[in-house]
Amino acid sequence: MLGNLGKNLTKTMKKLAGMAIIDEEVVKEVIKDIQRALIQSDVNIKLVLNLSKTIENRSLNEEPPKGVTPKEHVIKIVYQELVNLLGTTAKEIEINKKPYKILFMGLQGSGKTTTIGKLTRYFKKKGFNPAIVSTDTWRPAAYEQLLQLTEDMNVQIYGDPENTDALDLVKKGLKAAKKNDIIIIDTAGRHKEEKDLLNEMENLSKVINPNEVIMVIDGTIGQQAREQALAFNKTSKIGSIIITKLDGSAKGGGALSAVAEIGAPIKFIGTGERVEDFEAFDPDRFISRLLGMGDIKTLIERAEEIAEIEGDMGAIDAMFSGKFTLKDMYSQFEMMNKMGPMQQVMNMIPGAGGKLPKNASKVTEEKLAKYKILMDSMTEHELEHPEVIKKSRVKRIARGSGMRNEDVKELLKYYNVTKKAMKGFGKRNMGGPLGQMMKQMMR
Numbered sequence: 001m002l003g004n005l006g007k008n009l010t011k012t013m014k015k016l017a018g019m020a021i022i023d024e025e026v027v028k029e030v031i032k033d034i035q036r037a038l039i040q041s042d043v044n045i046k047l048v049l050n051l052s053k054t055i056e057n058r059s060l061n062e063e064p065p066k067g068v069t070p071k072e073h074v075i076k077i078v079y080q081e082l083v084n085l086l087g088t089t090a091k092e093i094e095i096n097k098k099p100y101k102i103l104f105m106g107l108q109g110s111g112k113t114t115t116i117g118k119l120t121r122y123f124k125k126k127g128f129n130p131a132i133v134s135t136d137t138w139r140p141a142a143y144e145q146l147l148q149l150t151e152d153m154n155v156q157i158y159g160d161p162e163n164t165d166a167l168d169l170v171k172k173g174l175k176a177a178k179k180n181d182i183i184i185i186d187t188a189g190r191h192k193e194e195k196d197l198l199n200e201m202e203n204l205s206k207v208i209n210p211n212e213v214i215m216v217i218d219g220t221i222g223q224q225a226r227e228q229a230l231a232f233n234k235t236s237k238i239g240s241i242i243i244t245k246l247d248g249s250a251k252g253g254g255a256l257s258a259v260a261e262i263g264a265p266i267k268f269i270g271t272g273e274r275v276e277d278f279e280a281f282d283p284d285r286f287i288s289r290l291l292g293m294g295d296i297k298t299l300i301e302r303a304e305e306i307a308e309i310e311g312d313m314g315a316i317d318a319m320f321s322g323k324f325t326l327k328d329m330y331s332q333f334e335m336m337n338k339m340g341p342m343q344q345v346m347n348m349i350p351g352a353g354g355k356l357p358k359n360a361s362k363v364t365e366e367k368l369a370k371y372k373i374l375m376d377s378m379t380e381h382e383l384e385h386p387e388v389i390k391k392s393r394v395k396r397i398a399r400g401s402g403m404r405n406e407d408v409k410e411l412l413k414y415y416n417v418t419k420k421a422m423k424g425f426g427k428r429n430m431g432g433p434l435g436q437m438m439k440q441m442m443r
Contacts, residue, residue, distance in 0.1 A: 005253050008037035009082075010292030013075060022070040027059045034078065041253030042222035047085065047261070055081050079291060083283045085257055090282035091265035093212060093240065095128065100182045101174070103208055105201060105232055106216035108189035111244035113142055115216050115270060116186050117149030118278035119242070122268075123182055124153055131180040133173030134159030135166040135204065138188040146186065149275065156180065166200055170207055185210070198235050205236035214240045214267075217259060222251030226258035233262070244270035247277070326415055327383035330372055370403070374411050377401040386415060 012033040019026050031052045038048045055077055064073035093102075102119075106112035116132060123130045132155060136142035143159035150157065158173035170185060177183045185208060187201060205213070215238045217225045229238060241259045246252045246269050259266055266281045375383060377400035382389055389397070394408045401407075 004250070005037055005041040006290045006292075008040070009034065009290050012037065013078070013291045016075060016078075017071065019071060022059075022074055024060060027056060027074065030074070030078070031056055038253055040250070042251040042255075043085075043253045043257045044223055044261075047257055051081055051085055079287060082287045082290070085260065086283040086286065087260040087265055088283060090280065090284070091240070091267050092280065093267060095182060097211065098181050099131075099178060100212070101208055101210045102182065102184045102212045102214060103205060103210035103236065104184065104186055104214050104216065105236070105238075106189060107218060107221075107228060110189065110216045110218040111270060112189060112216040113145050113186055114149065114273075114275075115242055115244055115268075115278075116146065116184055118270065118275050119214075119268065120150055120155055120184060121153060121275055122278060122280075124155070128181040130182040130184055131156040131158065131177035133157075133170060133177060133183060133185045135169045135173070136186055136188040137164045137166050137169070142186065142188075167203060167207055170204055174208065198231075201232075202235040210236070212239045213237060214242055215264070216242045216244060217255060219243045219246045219249040219252040219255045219270075222254030223258045225255040226262055229259055229262050229264065233264070238262075238264040240265060240267040242266070242268045242270065243281075246270060247272045325384050326375055326378065326386045326411075327380075329415060329418070330368065330375060370407065371411050371414075374401050374403060374408060386412060 012030060015033070016026075016030050034055070035048050035052055038051070039045060058077045058081075059074045062073070062077070064070055068076075104112055104116055106115075113136070120130050120132060132146055132150070134143045134146055134157065140161065143157075143161050146157050146159065156177060158169075158176045160169060160172075163169050166188070173185070174183060185204070187204060213236045215229055215232055217228065219225075221228070225243075229241065232238060241264050243252070243255055243259065243266055246256075249255075256266065269279060269281045269286075271277045271279065374397060377397045378389075382393065382397075389408070389412060394405050397408050398405045
């Protein structure tokens with residue numbers, strides 16, 4: 001996530017954790033590394049300099065609390081100040097009346113309509129009965145896209161592709177959805193320079209009288225996010241921000257910090273193209289992941305959600321216990337794939353994100369299918385004890401599955417490197433300074 005920002009910050013924190021002595025020279029070296037990482041992620045230079053001064057002053061002048069080493073204290077200061085940069089605390093959308101009307105606005109191409117599908121799924125999982133009103137008369141396929149995104153959700157959608165009057169559409173839509181818990185209003189994508197469209201937004205806002213105004217911002221636009229948000233805020237007071245396309249965005253740090261600066265809290269982030277790639281934004285957890293401290297809370301929440309759907313709570317215990325056989329590997333990693341891209345999941349495990357080889361993080365459906373065919377050709381004993389699979393067994397398994405000896409060896413290699421990576425998550429990773437800091441932050 002965020003291009004190389006997480007990788008660079010994690011590297012800096014590991015360097016700091018390995019220092020024998022913490023003095024002014026070390027603090028300044030760490031700050032330079034942090035500055036470089038943030039500026040490369042398009043964070044405003046003024047913000048970076050202010051952050052640097054605060055970290056330096058606190059690190060050199062604050063006395064560590066009793067029982068905390070100077071090294072642990074500096075790590076905590078860096079963590080706290082980065083969290084402060086993004087808004088300090090998590091903010092939720094509080095549904096305090098029904099119907100609760102949410103007005104969506106955003107730039108053209110920001111991923112607004114897709115995000116509405118994701119938020120609708122989020123509310124459905126919370127037990128609400130949301131409805132969607134489509135008022136986008138500028139993009140021909142907007143209404144059809146909403147239907148496609150929500151086809152498995154059993155959600156009421158009001159729209160009329162033949163109607164070009166946005167105000168008429170919203171009036172009829174609000175009337176049709178008045179018995180729903182939540183009404184989400186999709187609007188046409190806008191640009192801050194398009195006065196006609198901004199005027200339409202202002203008129204829509206007056207008719208809707210929304211309880212919440214959400215602006216969707218593309219994470220790839222970096223620092224421009226602040227300017228765009230301020231322009232939209234003049235038409236209707238923004239109450240929440242959702243930032244999309246943070247998966248791999250080199251400018252995501254700029255968008256996150258710029259938006260946090262305007263005062264409207266970031267409440268959700270989009271981390272991929274799938275409808276599941278969406279999470280409530282928590283600065284604390286987010287920074288913990290960026291610094292290589294993991295995010296066990298989110299990981300467990302995702303695992304429990306999948307296990308609840310699949311009806312297999314035992315899979316969670318197996319996955320987190322570090323026990324690993326060929327027999328349970330397929331089911332465990334199939335579940336992890338449903339939780340999100342493998343590397344994204346591993347980044348939530350303290351110390352494990354950087355340990356997983358690149359080829360091991362790309363578990364495609366095709367590979368999983370191939371691995372399952374190979375495992376179907378194994379005996380129960382081989383599945384439980386992969387170490388017994390030697391040359392003669394490799395040949396038999398390959399022949400029985402209709403595959404090559406190299407395919408069996410690939411599966412065994414994948415199993416071994418993955419088992420090693422999972423085994424690394426334990427006392428070794430949680431016992432050091434980063435692990436201890438992560439534990440403190442989870443309390």
